[in-house]
Structures are given as structure tokens and as C-alpha cells.
Amino acid sequence: MKRTAKELDRFVGGWLEEHKQRRLMSGGLIEEQVFMDVLLNILEDADIGGFDADTINKATCLVLVFAGNDTTVVALTWALSLLLNNPCVLKKAQDELDMHVGKHRQLQESDIKKLVYLQVIVKGALRLYPPVPIIGLRAALEDCTLSTGYHISSGTRRACMD
Template sequence: MLSSIRLEEVKAMICGLFRKQNQLLDMKTVFFELTLNIMMQMIAGKRYYGENVSDAAEAKRFRGIHAETFLLSGQTIIGDYIPWIKSKKMEKRLIECHIKRDSFMQYLIEEQRGKILETDCCVEKKKNLIQVLLSLQQNEPEYYTDDIMKGLMLVLLLAGTDTSSTTMEWALSLLLNHPEVLEKAQIEIDEHVGHDRLMDEADLAHLPYLRSILNETLRMYPPAPMLVPHESSEECLVGGFRIPRGTMLSVNMWAIQNDPKLWPDPRKFRPERFDNPEGARDGFKLMPFGYGRRSCPGEGLALRVVGLALGSLIQCFEWQVGGGKMVDMTEGTGFTIPKARPLEVTCRPRPSMLRHLSEI
């Protein structure tokens, strides 16, 4: 329903890169701002990064809160596991950040509630997430409380931004280190989409090699290498070990997807592994989004956003790493395996796309 938002934000990213051609670009920032703009447009109909920001002060407030949230959430809270060394200072910072974040999200809810009361704004156009939740609240107020709504908004912002932007950064880094793969992907897009328009989400179903590139990136650098913690509801056996009821378990997805017993040459980037993408799911070898009832509900959205953004970059630009060197693929620390060093590159329009890009 909101695919037009994703398309417009990707187009805005392409226009911004076109204006900065031949300049050194920090792609970590480009991708992070893209995913946050997409998510906030879907949640509240607002964009807080780049051009066309309606309220500069509000945007600055959001950016500050979100940056602090990721800074704190990226730090391992050792005190949760070893209570006697728990940091009161860290706990205080977390509480203060939560209060600021909760207040901001409540402001967004009240703003949308006021618009609905003042005008019948949601009848003739597509609703954003808050408007949908407010309409549900009218029928089930005991369930769709403001706290439930803020919880859903927070999950989307935390789980649907850094994970996708990090995957895009790894994918482009891999392509730059494997120019033959990049060229093959460009040929596929040229043959299906052509040079007279930007690709859209409908094209993704007809670009199997692009999907293979995404699968191989997700295999090598899963956005949540330990997935999310699971708790056993009943006593069970896992790999021959007795797991009591109520035990917290973490699945080392990175180890499974980089196991040489399951994947020949696991640290080599070979999208051709996924010429038969369904086969990779046999035996639970590829599960970057988890599996079953507790798998990530945002898988479809993530693949659309990452696929559209990465495909558009492949279609529109030629890329070069600073100094003509290989991209440093050293992994950093964090919940989502970020790159240790942000990807810095220059781009210029592909000759076949120059006329179209200049007319956007």
C-alpha cells in the first residue's frame, strides 16, 4: 500500500548522489538516512533527513533521540548478566533516553489524532501506520492503547532501519570487490528494465541474480548474527542437550551460514550458490530472518527496500573506491555486524542513464 513512499525515497537518494557525483560519499550515512526516511514516512508521513524536511527543529530532535537510542542499544549491558557490577549511570541514561523517546512518539500520536478530529483526512488518501492504529483504537481501545502503538513504532524503528542499511552497505562493498558480479547484475537490470526509467519493486521478481546477491550477502553478513533471544516454553532437547523450561537460547546464525560443512568456501562471495534459492532453506542452512512462527515479520519489507535501493544504485551509477583499492571488509562490533570502517566511494552516472538522471 505504501510502495510509492519507498520508490520516492529511493529516487530522492539517487538524485542526491547524482548531484554529488565524483565527490567522496559516506554510504553508511546515505543508507541509514534512506531507511529512516522510509520508515518515518510509513509511520507518520514525515521525513527527517535530507531535503524537504517540513520542521527543522522537530527533525533535529528526532535525529538526536534516534542517535542516542542506537548508541545505547549497541552497548552490551553486562550488568543484566552480572547484577553486582550493574552500572547505575548506564541505567540512568537508558531511562532518560526512554522518557525522551516516549514523549516524542506520544507527540506524533497526538498530532495525527488531532488531524483526524479536525478533518476527515484519512478517507481520501492512504493512511500511515499511526492513522491505521488510531482507527483500530476506536473499535478496540482496550487493546490498541497508546503504549501498544508506541511499542510497534519503536520496534519498526529499531529493527527496520540499521539492519537494512547495514545489509546495503555490505552488499555494495562486496560488489565493489567483485566487479564481475556487479557487471553481471547491471546486464540483468539493463535487459529487463532498460535505460528509460528507474526500476521499481515490481521488477524485483524478474531479477533473480539480484536476489542471489542479496541472499549471499545475508548469508555472509546476517543482519542479526545471533538472531533474537528465544525462551523455551517447555523442556526440550537441542542438539542432544537437555534444555529446561524457561531457558533463554541464542541461535548463532552466523556460524550456521558460514559453516564449511554446509557451504563450500563459505567466506567466498558466490551469488551463484542461489541459482536455486529454495534449496538453501532445506535443512535450515539459510535463516537470516529466523524461521517459523517467530521469524522476522519484516522480511518482505526488508527485501523490497534493500532490493530496490541496491538495484537502483547498480542501474544508475559506476562506482569507484578511493584510491582504487579494495574495500576493507573488516567487521566491527555491534548487534548487526557493522563494517569497522564506513564505506567511502565515489560515483558517476552510467553513460546509458545520464539523460534519464538529468531529467528526474
């Protein structure tokens, strides 16, 4: 684990150096900022809980890659597998895409609100095969009331899917 952690740190450290160089060359005026650039701007000389800005930047980027990669792969694989096993649903999804997007351009994020059938497919796949079936247990440490007025007593545990 220690060896792998070092390797990962070298890997993500390489990204960080690239972004720092790019920032230096552009005089801090990068037009299309990616997540790491944004963190570089925000963190500057941060020292949070004894961790320096570079460590916080690398850890935040790594957690997003880890949390976002496998979950998305598993969700998409199940959704595609379910579609292939339900050809009439696949046909309806294709018809909806043809109607709202057509065959001559790629789907944009802004199209999604019109693709209601596709949304249901994604929700159905997540319900049938959640990529994260057992999630870490959490408990409220103290009484708190949400801005909506909902009260949560100290010790309340968040429900765990299984």
C-alpha cells in the same frame, strides 16, 4: 537510559499527535493511511495488558523503526561493499537492471521477481554478513504441532546463528 526513553517518547508522541490531528480534521477519512493511522483505527480505546491505545501505538511504531532501520542499513552496506569489490558481479547486476528496468525509470517492487541475479546477490550478502548474527534464544514452552503436521516438543530451542 531513562532520559533517552523520555526523549524518544516525546519524539514518537509528536508523530502520534500529528496523526491524531490529521484524522480529526479529515473526519476519519484519510485516503493514504500510513501504519500509525491504521493502528489508530484498530486500537481505538484499547487496553491491552494494562497499556492504553497510545502507548501500544507508540511502542509498536518504535519497535518497527528500531528493528527495521539498522538491519536494513547494515545489509545494504555489505551488499554494496561486496559489489564494489567484485566488479564483474556488479556488471552482471547492472546488465540485468538495464534489461528489465532500463535507465529511464526507477525500480518498482513488482520488478524484483524478474531480477533473479540481484536476488541471489542479496541472499549471498545476507549469508556472508548477516546483520543480526546472534539472535535471541527461544524455547517452546509446551508441545505443539504446526498446521503442516510438524511436531515441536516442549523445550525445543530455536537454532541460534553464530
